[in-house]
Amino acid sequence: MKRQLWYKAIVRDRNGKVLSRENRRSRSILGNWYRILYAHMAFTSTSLIHTSGVDRGAIYFGDNWKFKADANEDSIGIVIGTGIAAVSIDDYKLDSQILQGTSSGQMRHLVSTPGWPSVAGSNCDFLTSRTFLNNSGGSITVRESGIYCRVKGPTYYGYACIVRDVLATPQAVPDGGSITIDYTLRITA
Amino acid sequence: MTEKMKLKEGLSYEVVVRDKRGKILEKIAASSQSYVSVWNQCLYVLNRHTSYTITDTGGTGRSVSYSSSVLRANAGVGEIDHGIRVGKGTTPITINDYALEAPCGEGTGVDQFLHQAMAASSPAVVVSDCSFWVRRVMVNNSGSTISGIREIGCYVMTKYSPRYCALGYRDVLPGSVSVPDGGSVTVTYTLKVTV
Numbered sequence: 001m002k003r004q005l006w007y008k009a010i011v012r013d014r015n016g017k018v019l020s021r022e023n024r025r026s027r028s029i030l031g032n033w034y035r036i037l038y039a040h041m042a043f044t045s046t047s048l049i050h051t052s053g054v055d056r057g058a059i060y061f062g063d064n065w066k067f068k069a070d071a072n073e074d075s076i077g078i079v080i081g082t083g084i085a086a087v088s089i090d091d092y093k094l095d096s097q098i099l100q101g102t103s104s105g106q107m108r109h110l111v112s113t114p115g116w117p118s119v120a121g122s123n124c125d126f127l128t129s130r131t132f133l134n135n136s137g138g139s140i141t142v143r144e145s146g147i148y149c150r151v152k153g154p155t156y157y158g159y160a161c162i163v164r165d166v167l168a169t170p171q172a173v174p175d176g177g178s179i180t181i182d183y184t185l186r187i188t189a
Numbered sequence: 190m191t192e193k194m195k196l197k198e199g200l201s202y203e204v205v206v207r208d209k210r211g212k213i214l215e216k217i218a219a220s221s222q223s224y225v226s227v228w229n230q231c232l233y234v235l236n237r238h239t240s241y242t243i244t245d246t247g248g249t250g251r252s253v254s255y256s257s258s259v260l261r262a263n264a265g266v267g268e269i270d271h272g273i274r275v276g277k278g279t280t281p282i283t284i285n286d287y288a289l290e291a292p293c294g295e296g297t298g299v300d301q302f303l304h305q306a307m308a309a310s311s312p313a314v315v316v317s318d319c320s321f322w323v324r325r326v327m328v329n330n331s332g333s334t335i336s337g338i339r340e341i342g343c344y345v346m347t348k349y350s351p352r353y354c355a356l357g358y359r360d361v362l363p364g365s366v367s368v369p370d371g372g373s374v375t376v377t378y379t380l381k382v383t384v
Contacts, residue, residue: 041262
């Protein structure tokens with residue numbers, strides 16, 4: 001059985017010219033992924049630290065795992081950051097997230113929508129992608145990426161970090177440029 | 190990127206056969222062969238917050254929308270539309286499998302088991318692993334040995350009402366397992382990720 005997560009980072013300048021790219025197997029699906037999975041499979045609740053840093057838990061709920069994100073939303077979907085802390089199984093947020101905006105150190109977050117699952121040969125893939133625009137007035141170096149999803153605890157709604165990667169090569173995004181992060185979840189029978 | 194840095198995500202199973210006194214007759218433990226495409230389709234429905242046509246265990250495409258019941262496997266006593274199942278099929282797994290090939294039914298007739306309630310452990314973190322297991326005991330009160338058990342798998346719910354269920358993962362065992370009358374077979378799947 002193979003179940004893999006891949007990510008791809010592509011940096012472009014303001015004219016769309018590709019400046020750099022990185023394509024690797026993801027470092028990690030985190031423990032929170034499995035906590036939500038458990039809540040659904042066992043139809044119960046469990047402990048889970050939300051991105052707020054507080055243990056609000058997870059319970060079976062239809063909104064769980066949602067990471068489709070609208071433009072300008074930086075609390076859900078694919079997210080990026082500048083942190084370099086090594087990934088650990090209990091990470092609950094990025095080390096240092098790049099927030100939505102056009103101020104120094106901020107990037108504009110476009111929509112993030114998972115694509116249809118497709119079967120080719122013995123693989124079943126689905127891809128989710130998000131582009132971030134740098135209109136901050138200066139260069140920003142992206143060093144980490146991840147996925148935040150919606151999660152509901154027994155009492156509170158929130159967000160959970162379910163995937164986090166530290167990029168093998170820091171990706172400098174020039175002012176006016178962009179970085180696109182793709183995550184592909186693949187099952188191979 | 191070095192091998193040590195790669196994500197390891199594992200699904201493994203253990204099959205234990207016991208006689209009527211609880212004595213272990215056989216034990217098989219191995220890495221699971223496969224999640225099937227339904228698994229990614231269920232995740233897609235939840236991730237995108239949308240609807241998708243997913244083939245149910247009867248082979249019929251069903252429109253499924255995000256809900257709390259997607260991936261639910263906590264079947265109760267006697268419930269066989271979701272939860273762990275065993276069967277006699279031997280056909281190798283394909284990505285589009287939608288059911289066990291020849292699942293054993295519920296009851297005390299020939300080749301039938303009494304399916305006990307599913308059990309699950311809470312997720313546990315040990316160093317860089319996070320894992321939990323799901324388990325089911327199936328008791329043979331058919332009056333004779335049930336032989337030729339070759340496949341196991343887990344059905345998951347995709348919709349609560351009307352009830353639709355689909356195959357999440359399936360394995361073909363390396364050899365046949367026989368469960369004596371009065372005995373039981375216990376199947377445990379462990380889902381684990383390592384960073």
